[in-house]
Amino acid sequence: MATFNVNAKEVKVDVEPEMPLLWVLRDELGLTGTKYGCGISVCGACTVHIDGEPVRSCVLPNSAAVGKKITTIEGLSQDSSHPIQKAWVQLQVPQCGYCQSGMIMAAAALLKSKKQPTDADIEEAMTNICRCGTYVRVRDAIHAAAKLAA
Amino acid sequence: MKPNMNAARRSFLLKSAAVSGGLLVGFRLPGIAVAAEEAKKGVEVTHWIMIHPDDSIAIRIARSELGQGSFTGLAQLVVEELEADWSKVRPEYADVNEHIKRKRVWGGMSTGGSRSIRDSQEYLRKAGAAAREMLVAAAAQKLEVPAAELSVANGVITHKASGRSVRFGQVAATAAEFEVPKEPKLKDPKDWKVIGKSLPRFDIPEKVNGQQIYAADMRLPGMLHASVAQVPVFGGKLKGYDEAKIKGMRGVKKVVAADDWVAVVADNWWRAHQALKAMPIEWDGGEHTKVSSESIKQFLRTGIEAGDVPVARKDGDVDAAMKSAAKVVEAEFYAPYLNHSTMEPQTATALAKDDSIEVWVGTQNGEATIAAASEAAGVPLENVIVHKMHAGGGFGRRGPHQEYTRQAVKIAQSMPGTPVRLQWSREEDMQQGRYRPVAMVKLRGGLDQNGNWIAWNVRQADQSILSTVDLGPNIRVKDGVDPIGTRVFSDNPYAVPNFRNEYAMRNTHVPPGFWRAVAHTHNPFFRECFIDELAHAAGKDPYQFRRPLLEKKTKDLGVLDAVAKAAAWEKPVKAGLQRGIAVVDGYGSFTAAVVELAVKDKAIQVERVIVAIDSGYVVNPDAVKAQIESGIIWALSALMHEEITIKDGRVEQTNFADYPVLRLAHTPKVESLIVPSGGFWGGIGEPPMIAVIPAACNAIFAATGKRPRSLPLKHEGFSYA
Ligand code: FES
Ligand code: FES
Numbered sequence: 001m002a003t004f005n006v007n008a009k010e011v012k013v014d015v016e017p018e019m020p021l022l023w024v025l026r027d028e029l030g031l032t033g034t035k036y037g038c039g040i041s042v043c044g045a046c047t048v049h050i051d052g053e054p055v056r057s058c059v060l061p062n063s064a065a066v067g068k069k070i071t072t073i074e075g076l077s078q079d080s081s082h083p084i085q086k087a088w089v090q091l092q093v094p095q096c097g098y099c100q101s102g103m104i105m106a107a108a109a110l111l112k113s114k115k116q117p118t119d120a121d122i123e124e125a126m127t128n129i130c131r132c133g134t135y136v137r138v139r140d141a142i143h144a145a146a147k148l149a150a
Numbered sequence: 151m152k153p154n155m156n157a158a159r160r161s162f163l164l165k166s167a168a169v170s171g172g173l174l175v176g177f178r179l180p181g182i183a184v185a186a187e188e189a190k191k192g193v194e195v196t197h198w199i200m201i202h203p204d205d206s207i208a209i210r211i212a213r214s215e216l217g218q219g220s221f222t223g224l225a226q227l228v229v230e231e232l233e234a235d236w237s238k239v240r241p242e243y244a245d246v247n248e249h250i251k252r253k254r255v256w257g258g259m260s261t262g263g264s265r266s267i268r269d270s271q272e273y274l275r276k277a278g279a280a281a282r283e284m285l286v287a288a289a290a291q292k293l294e295v296p297a298a299e300l301s302v303a304n305g306v307i308t309h310k311a312s313g314r315s316v317r318f319g320q321v322a323a324t325a326a327e328f329e330v331p332k333e334p335k336l337k338d339p340k341d342w343k344v345i346g347k348s349l350p351r352f353d354i355p356e357k358v359n360g361q362q363i364y365a366a367d368m369r370l371p372g373m374l375h376a377s378v379a380q381v382p383v384f385g386g387k388l389k390g391y392d393e394a395k396i397k398g399m400r401g402v403k404k405v406v407a408a409d410d411w412v413a414v415v416a417d418n419w420w421r422a423h424q425a426l427k428a429m430p431i432e433w434d435g436g437e438h439t440k441v442s443s444e445s446i447k448q449f450l451r452t453g454i455e456a457g458d459v460p461v462a463r464k465d466g467d468v469d470a471a472m473k474s475a476a477k478v479v480e481a482e483f484y485a486p487y488l489n490h491s492t493m494e495p496q497t498a499t500a501l502a503k504d505d506s507i508e509v510w511v512g513t514q515n516g517e518a519t520i521a522a523a524s525e526a527a528g529v530p531l532e533n534v535i536v537h538k539m540h541a542g543g544g545f546g547r548r549g550p551h552q553e554y555t556r557q558a559v560k561i562a563q564s565m566p567g568t569p570v571r572l573q574w575s576r577e578e579d580m581q582q583g584r585y586r587p588v589a590m591v592k593l594r595g596g597l598d599q600n601g602n603w604i605a606w607n608v609r610q611a612d613q614s615i616l617s618t619v620d621l622g623p624n625i626r627v628k629d630g631v632d633p634i635g636t637r638v639f640s641d642n643p644y645a646v647p648n649f650r651n652e653y654a655m656r657n658t659h660v661p662p663g664f665w666r667a668v669a670h671t672h673n674p675f676f677r678e679c680f681i682d683e684l685a686h687a688a689g690k691d692p693y694q695f696r697r698p699l700l701e702k703k704t705k706d707l708g709v710l711d712a713v714a715k716a717a718a719w720e721k722p723v724k725a726g727l728q729r730g731i732a733v734v735d736g737y738g739s740f741t742a743a744v745v746e747l748a749v750k751d752k753a754i755q756v757e758r759v760i761v762a763i764d765s766g767y768v769v770n771p772d773a774v775k776a777q778i779e780s781g782i783i784w785a786l787s788a789l790m791h792e793e794i795t796i797k798d799g800r801v802e803q804t805n806f807a808d809y810p811v812l813r814l815a816h817t818p819k820v821e822s823l824i825v826p827s828g829g830f831w832g833g834i835g836e837p838p839m840i841a842v843i844p845a846a847c848n849a850i851f852a853a854t855g856k857r858p859r860s861l862p863l864k865h866e867g868f869s870y871a
Contacts, residue, residue, distance in 0.1 A: 033360020
């Protein structure tokens with residue numbers, strides 16, 4: 001039994017230690033907000049926060065997350081009130097939405113480390129793939145969220 | 151207004167709704183048609199509109215929400231005429247099973263070809279108007295006043311003279327007893343209040359908090375997960391596999407095999423996939439194991455070099471005009487296979503019961519899904535329940551091709567009573583696509599001594615999609631010509647008096663499919679770059695060269711002028727930049743683009759992309775803007791990065807690492823010009839991208855003096871700065 005702290009709750013799961021955290025979240029805990037997109041750490045759809053840092057959970061053995069604070073999209077806020085989520089709705093960012101949990105988690109982490117990110121900061125931090133091409137709005141919405149949070 | 155047989159129809163609906171709610175009662179129903187409990191409370195005024203006593207209104211949506219905003223835009227069309235209170239409206243999928251039982255009452259369900267709005271706008275507006283008339287008639291009865299004295303706004307029907315009013319919810323039950331008027335009166339477009347408004351999309355709130363349930367997120371009691379491997383060489387067969395090697399692997403429940411695939415079922419998708427990878431599988435590649443991208447190119451070349459081939463269009467006498475030309479320009483172009491790579495890999499969940507099957511799937515065509523499931527299961531259509539889920543990207547991948555649905559059904563049938571969720575790995579999704587087909591063209595253009603374009607010969611060597619898919623009698627291969635493959639040429643808007651479009655079909659074993667904008671992805675690149683070349687040969691500005699040739703095509707000309715104006719084309723471009731222009735119509739809309747960029751040591755910095763679109767009417771301007779942004783990214787991605795190559799008969803690429811797509815860092819400034827001229831309904835999902843690739847290539851020529859003739863540009867040593 002491994003014990004995880006997910007979205008501020010302790011949960012016990014009986015899994016092999018090498019199973020990537022993504023599949024513990026999705027298939028063992030039913031937290032399906034975090035998505036599978038590539039499984040090789042290239043697309044960012046599986047991004048969660050571990051101790052506040054953005055991590056691609058599809059390649060992270062779950063054993064590496066034991067004892068740390070895991071936050072998924074479901075735990076980012078209780079009521080979609082995180083400035084990134086608000087800006088995302090305001091600017092109507094998502095299209096199909098499948099990449100957006102990862103996108104939002106990456107953006108929230110950026111906003112935490114840089115209160116007023118520049119375009120260059122955004123370009124560097126936001127390497128998630130969005131096949132629907134929402135990048136124009138992702139960029140604008142991160143700036144909008146920075147204003148909301150200020 | 152006369153009462154009709156609506157009561158019988160409603161009780162039928164309730165019964166079938168109860169069936170489709172089935173097993174799921176008590177679970178959260180993601181975007182699924184009418185849950186049983188709710189259906190009991192509401193009244194179906196017409197099959198499009200369900201009104202509840204609390205005045206909340208469900209609008210049935212037959213097309214699919216892929217992120218393009220169809221749930222919102224289609225509801226806007228209905229509500230405009232219904233005069234309902236927008237805040238009480240909620241769209242929901244029209245149930246596919248009922249659709250079959252009720253003789254296709256909701257019309258087309260296909261969500262491709264940018265047709266959701268343009269094909270259904272009329273009957274949806276009429277649906278709203280008809281229901282409004284029925285509600286008004288019911289209110290007239292209740293208030294005992296003539297219907298003509300009543301006015302409707304925001305879901306309230308008012309009798310001004312007496313100051314009395316009723317709400318929709320109070321008269322819905324009576325209204326439903328009336329016959330549905332066939333030709334209700336529609337508003338004059340100038341009176342629209344809901345159409346043309348950037349209303350926030352219904353689907354967005356659940357897409358920012360992880361609550362949107364995609365097919366990939368389906369969770370049912372006792373559900374298992376499956377991962378599949380399909381024969382990598384298209385057309386091959388499964389020869390054998392060694393199940394013993396994965397015996398005892400944790401969580402593994404079953405191996406299911408068919409003619410050309412094998413799947414492992416486990417209690418967790420990762421375990422299923424690990425076991426699949428660990429299991430030795432032998433394939434029989436069949437007759438295509440020697441095919442490569444090179445051999446395919448040679449095959450296409452035979453189409454370029456062949457003597458007589460079918461002709462899709464012929465105006466005047468090309469050969470004579472070409473002989474008389476003062477200057478002849480000739481160019482060959484090539485475009486590769488491309489994969490959709492939807493962010494959600496293909497996924498379907500199925501549950502088999504005695505003689506019925508239930509599937510959950512993100513689909514672009516509910517009817518194609520129900521047909522595939524019924525055929526795979528060997529049960530009648532009536533016994534198939536399809537739960538449509540919002541798809542994690544479509545782009546043409548989830549339309550007529552439903553292999554994942556068939557596979558999920560087969561797997562589920564081998565374990566009756568147990569729901570199984572099949573999710574393709576990204577690798578499987580990359581290697582088992584339905585690819586944008588390869589194409590090669592040879593273009594010859596003749597100019598007279600004044601630089602007038604007098605002759606044009608187009609020779610296409612092209613893989614035909616319609617040779618593999620039947621979309622019905624209106625659009626089929628005829629006399630050797632695929633009418634989709636020739637688009638952009640056969641419907642060429644330019645006034646060139648002598649024109650011939652030759653088409654040499656060259657089909658390979660690689661399965662082709664409808665990739666967003668289909669032939670409007672490569673054919674505009676060929677055509678609009680060639681016209682740029684002709685303009686230069688004629689010593690004319692590429693914008694001015696096009697104008698007189700489009701004189702009679704006022705809508706093409708309109709968008710061309712719009713982008714030229716926005717780019718201040720008459721003035722020199724900003725120092726350090728170069729620019730290109732292109733105009734293309736398609737899917738009922740007209741679009742043009744100007745791309746401004748700089749090229750330094752083969753590193754391309756795309757500064758600004760201007761796209762103008764005239765779709766006639768616009769339902770939701772912000773959604774159109776989003777599609778313009780999306781289309782530009784899609785086009786720039788294909789321009790530089792994307793290519794599927796074939797080796798030993800199979801796809802070489804495996805994942806986003808070797809099939810890179812555009813990322814945020816290379817997103818240019820975008821300028822969207824929405825210039826609706828009214829009077830028609832054009833598509834939006836595909837058109838915004840179609841002029842971007844040629845405009846960019848024309849800018850690259852302006853910057854480098856070299857014509858891009860083959861995509862993606864990375865092969866010519868280019869990259870994005
Ligand atoms: S699924 Fe983890 S990066 Fe793509
Ligand atoms: S919104 Fe569809 S992949 Fe990003």
